Amino acid sequence: MADAVDREDRFRRMCDAHTAAVLAYALRRTSREDAADVVAETFLVAWRRVDDVDEHGALPWLYAVARRVLLSQQRATRRQQAIAERVAAASPEARETPLGSPRLLEALAALSEGDREVLMLAAWEELSSSEAAQVLGCSATAYRIRLHRARRRLRERLDSRAHALSSSARPEESASC
Amino acid sequence: MLNAPELVELRRANPVALDDARRAADELGLPARLGALRTEVAKPERRARPPRLVWVLAAAFLLVAVVVATPAWGLVRGVLPFWDQPRAPQSIRITFSELNIGFPPGMSPHAVSGETREVGRFDFGGSTRTLWVAPARNGGFCSLWLPEGGGGCSTSGKPLSTGALLREDFPEWINGDAVVPSATVVIRFSDGSTVEPRIIWVSAPVGAGFFAYDVPAARQTSRLHVTAVDAYDRDGRLLAHQTFTDGPAG
Numbered sequence: 001m002a003d004a005v006d007r008e009d010r011f012r013r014m015c016d017a018h019t020a021a022v023l024a025y026a027l028r029r030t031s032r033e034d035a036a037d038v039v040a041e042t043f044l045v046a047w048r049r050v051d052d053v054d055e056h057g058a059l060p061w062l063y064a065v066a067r068r069v070l071l072s073q074q075r076a077t078r079r080q081q082a083i084a085e086r087v088a089a090a091s092p093e094a095r096e097t098p099l100g101s102p103r104l105l106e107a108l109a110a111l112s113e114g115d116r117e118v119l120m121l122a123a124w125e126e127l128s129s130s131e132a133a134q135v136l137g138c139s140a141t142a143y144r145i146r147l148h149r150a151r152r153r154l155r156e157r158l159d160s161r162a163h164a165l166s167s168s169a170r171p172e173e174s175a176s177c
Numbered sequence: 178m179l180n181a182p183e184l185v186e187l188r189r190a191n192p193v194a195l196d197d198a199r200r201a202a203d204e205l206g207l208p209a210r211l212g213a214l215r216t217e218v219a220k221p222e223r224r225a226r227p228p229r230l231v232w233v234l235a236a237a238f239l240l241v242a243v244v245v246a247t248p249a250w251g252l253v254r255g256v257l258p259f260w261d262q263p264r265a266p267q268s269i270r271i272t273f274s275e276l277n278i279g280f281p282p283g284m285s286p287h288a289v290s291g292e293t294r295e296v297g298r299f300d301f302g303g304s305t306r307t308l309w310v311a312p313a314r315n316g317g318f319c320s321l322w323l324p325e326g327g328g329g330c331s332t333s334g335k336p337l338s339t340g341a342l343l344r345e346d347f348p349e350w351i352n353g354d355a356v357v358p359s360a361t362v363v364i365r366f367s368d369g370s371t372v373e374p375r376i377i378w379v380s381a382p383v384g385a386g387f388f389a390y391d392v393p394a395a396r397q398t399s400r401l402h403v404t405a406v407d408a409y410d411r412d413g414r415l416l417a418h419q420t421f422t423d424g425p426a427g
Binding site for chain 1: 184327
């Protein structure tokens with residue numbers, strides 16, 4: 001009986017502490033309606049395995065479950081589409097930032113799914129290498145290598161896009177002469 | 178590395194701040210929904226570790242079952258009669274009943290969990306995954322590969338649905354279902370080669386075929402990997418084409 005109460009308390013604390021973070025994780029990767037389902041399924045798994053979860057390291061564990069739920073529920077093509085929708089639906093505030101967020105998000109969307117996940121875990125979930133590695137089921141060293149490569153590819157995308165924009169601007173410049 | 182310019186810039190472009198997610202959680206009614214999990218789903222109970230004898234008996238039973246069942250699966254040609262397949266144990270039926278939880282009104286697949294049947298087995302990396310299927314009340318079905326492998330519900334009659342387990346960036350295991358008029362499924366690779374997985378066709382009320390493919394390790398690389406799964410009808414017409422993301426460039 002005491003065990004049951006203890007488990008309920010632990011699960012409640014886990015929900016209170018991490019629901020928003022897991023929802024944010026899902027919202028960054030899929031639609032609002034699907035994100036709510038992902039959170040519900042993730043915490044359903046957490047409830048059933050509450051004895052196995054280390055309360056202090058629960059968030060990366062929950063992200064890993066949410067990632068699996070997303071992989072299971074979303075077909076590969078739908079997921080691509082969802083990312084594109086997320087880019088299209090990026091908030092107006094973000095679009096107007098001087099850092100050129102649309103450009104960045106478009107470059108992100110053009111990367112492979114693996115690269116995107118590696119980058120998003122670092123930048124948006126703000127996980128350490130060991131935590132992100134736990135989510136992806138790889139070693140921290142492997143994660144750092146993947147992050148390094150993904151960063152390089154993102155930079156290449158941004159640079160090539162900047163180059164394309166400057167090239168397309170040239171005819172107008174010459175036309176005005 | 179976490180302060181690299183790309184990551185700093187990306188961090189500032191985060192489309193969902195934590196405060197926004199907190200508000201969204203309230204708007205979506207998640208606190209109540211998660212609270213309901215504790216009452217809707219049976220409380221997890223600590224299970225005592227089975228004595229060694231139980232493991233030995235279970236292993237012996239499994240061995241006998243494999244010896245008996247394997248030739249039977251091998252002989253299956255045509256359509257597997259759904260109602261004649263072994264019923265699922267209670268733990269599996271509970272898992273299927275949980276598929277109905279958490280949908281908005283009118284969106285639940287209504288899996289008939291009490292009629293879940295075992296319709297196939299698949300060896301993967303030395304372990305066996307079992308395919309469980311339950312009919313859905315409003316047509317279609319729900320399927321799960323257990324203990325790991327995913328699944329879902331198909332109630333719209335789509336000719337092809339696929340799922341994959343990824344290792345690094347590439348599929349290491351592909352499963353899916355095909356609905357008539359689909360007759361064959363073809364898995365395509367980046368070098369142009371193809372594989373046609375065996376489909377286990379299941380009779381009404383399911384009325385669908387299921388397949389799984391264990392991708393060889395040599396075909397999970399940036400040079401050679403799965404790119405798509407296609408479904409064709411009996412006349413060879415393409416009915417569905419589902420792509421998998423390309424691996425990392427360079």
